[in-house]
Amino acid sequence: MELSFTATIIEWRGPAPFFYAVIPPGESAEISRIRKSVTYGWGVIPVVATIDGIRFETSLFPRDGSYLLPLKDVVRRRIGVTVGDVVEVEMVVGRAPREPDL
Template sequence: MELSFAATVIHWRGPAPFYYARLPAEPAEAIARVRRTASYGWGAIPVTATIDGISFTTSLFPKDGTYLLPLKDAVRRRLGVTVDDVVMVDMTVGGAPREPDL
């Protein structure tokens, strides 16, 4: 499944503070329809995402009725994005999770 969308960057101060792109309703609903076959456990869903020409692999995870796309610091710094920035994301759902291609 391939998706394109605009997402707002948030900072979550959970047990491990991190930056995420919060998926809007439409792509989150599309992912929810395939979550059982796409997930490798705990609701995490492997994806390859591209933002401004920078591609990386990670796993989405469900949060508050949507999914969060983790933005590791190495990726976020290269993009120059921070909280409340809006990023355009091209994303392919599926595949094994691995470290970002930087």
């Protein structure tokens, strides 16, 4: 499944702060429909996301009927975003295709 959407960046404080892009309700509903076929456990769903031309692999986390797209610090710094910023996201839901060994 391929999705494109606008998302707001939030910070979830814990023992260490984490930054996430909040998946909008419509896209979250689409993901929920296929979650059982793409999850690898605990409701976590692998994705390949692209923001401002930076492509990265991560896993969505379910939260309150929606999903959060984690932003690794290296990605967040390269695209220059912080809490409250709005980003355009392109995302492929499911495991990333493997690159050939040759």
